[in-house]
Amino acid sequence: MLVPMHELLKDAEKGKYAIPACNFCNLETMYPILEAAKELHAPIILQAAASEIYYFGEDLMTGCVKAVADRMGLTVALHLDHGRDYEEAIKCLRRGFTSVMFDGSELPYEKNLAITRNIVQAAHAVGISVEGELGKIMGAEDAAFLESEEDELTDPEGAAVFARETGVDALAIAIGTAHGFYKKEPKLDFDRLQKVRELTHHLPIVLHGGTGIPEESVKKAVALGIRKINFSTIIRADFIETFRSFSTENPEEYGLMTISQIAMRKVKEAIVHCIELLGCNGKT
Numbered sequence: 001m002l003v004p005m006h007e008l009l010k011d012a013e014k015g016k017y018a019i020p021a022c023n024f025c026n027l028e029t030m031y032p033i034l035e036a037a038k039e040l041h042a043p044i045i046l047q048a049a050a051s052e053i054y055y056f057g058e059d060l061m062t063g064c065v066k067a068v069a070d071r072m073g074l075t076v077a078l079h080l081d082h083g084r085d086y087e088e089a090i091k092c093l094r095r096g097f098t099s100v101m102f103d104g105s106e107l108p109y110e111k112n113l114a115i116t117r118n119i120v121q122a123a124h125a126v127g128i129s130v131e132g133e134l135g136k137i138m139g140a141e142d143a144a145f146l147e148s149e150e151d152e153l154t155d156p157e158g159a160a161v162f163a164r165e166t167g168v169d170a171l172a173i174a175i176g177t178a179h180g181f182y183k184k185e186p187k188l189d190f191d192r193l194q195k196v197r198e199l200t201h202h203l204p205i206v207l208h209g210g211t212g213i214p215e216e217s218v219k220k221a222v223a224l225g226i227r228k229i230n231f232s233t234i235i236r237a238d239f240i241e242t243f244r245s246f247s248t249e250n251p252e253e254y255g256l257m258t259i260s261q262i263a264m265r266k267v268k269e270a271i272v273h274c275i276e277l278l279g280c281n282g283k284t
Contacts, residue, residue, distance in 0.1 A: 002066050005077035005099035005129035005228075006169040008043045009204040012227045017279035020210070021045035022271060023081060023232035025052035028260050029239060030065065032268035038072045040272060040281040045099070045228065047079035050088060062096035075284055077129070081230070089119045093128055101131040101172070109134075109158065116166045124167065131206055131228075134162050135174030153192060160199035170204040170228060171196075177209035188217050190224055197225040204228065210274070211237075218277055229278060234270050242266040 012019050024030040024046060037044035046065055053061055062078060069076040079099040080092040089100040102119050104112030116132045123130045135154030154173035163171055173196055175189040186209075197205060204227035210218070211233040218229070242263040246253070253259065275281050 001069060001075055002062075002078055002096070002098050003075055004127055004169075005045060005079055005131070006204075008045065008075070008077055009129075009170055009227050011043070011283065012280065013202065013204060015280075015283060016223070017283065018207075018222045018227050018229050019043050019045055019280050020271065020274040020278055021047050021079060021081075021206075021228050021230045022235060022274075023047055023049065023052060023230070024235070025055045027064070028264055029235055029267060030068065032264045033235070033271050034068055034072055034074060034076070036268045036271035036275060037074055037076075037284075040275050041284050042275045042280045042282070043075055043077075043284050044275075045077045045079050047081040047101075047230070049081045050084065053080075053092075058091075058095065066096070079129075079131070081232075083119075086115055086119055086122075089130075090122060093123060093126060097128070099129040099131065099169075101133065103133045103172075105133045105136050105174075109162075113162055113165055116162075116168060120167045129169040130166075131170040131172060132162065132166055132168040133172040134159050153189060154196060156192060156195035156199050159196045163200040163203050168203070170206050171200065172206040172208055175207075177207055177213065186213060186217070188213070188221060190220060193221065193224050193226070206230070210234075215277060222278060229274075231271075231274055234274075235267055238266045238270050239263045 008019055022033045024033060065078050077099050078097050080097055080101055082103040083089045083101050089102055092100050100123060102116050104115055120130045136152040152174060159171060175192050176186050205225050206228040207221055207226045208230045210229040210231045243259055246259050246262050
């Protein structure tokens, strides 16, 4: 069953756990994520950026996710990741997504706020969740500079105004994480996270760049109010590296389904670990 993301996050807030939000672009990356959730009786958020939606098939994604989730007896939110504009968000609402994100972090604060608010108004009118973003979450190649780039991190007072004025259901903030593999161990600004939570009256907070964050930092972030953590790079990397390794070691094997299933098992193992780390196993 597909449900609005805020329903899952509301339960996560009550239970003080976080939910993995996993990017996918085809059936081979979708199935192992859902299988891990089924095996561990965990809520799960499937998400896709515009390029992933286009690759899967714009008119196919929602139907496929719903059909598989229903067959497995799962409660799933389908989320637009890093939406680029109002029009893209509206398209996903019409396609049957149950949550959308608008990433206006590169825009001036007031413009980001205005567009996010407009998307919230449209989405809430049909019961759909919205995630906003405040602060710049860089690529991993920039992570080494995050400690000194104070202006790139989320301002707690600004977050409080943004949350109140937009009415978002969740807020992605920049506290020192980055997308992709880290060049060095990230140092998260937990004081900033705690201040944002206090000033936004415990709004569910989202952490992007989940791949490669030390486990103790993940656990502390969840304890301080992170309710959704994004995982994308680890899924793609595990699938590709496993596929490549098996093909290299078995050059005469041309069974695409055989090789894909081996790679899918590796992805499932990674998601099982994420679910257990975030503490949402046994919650459905």
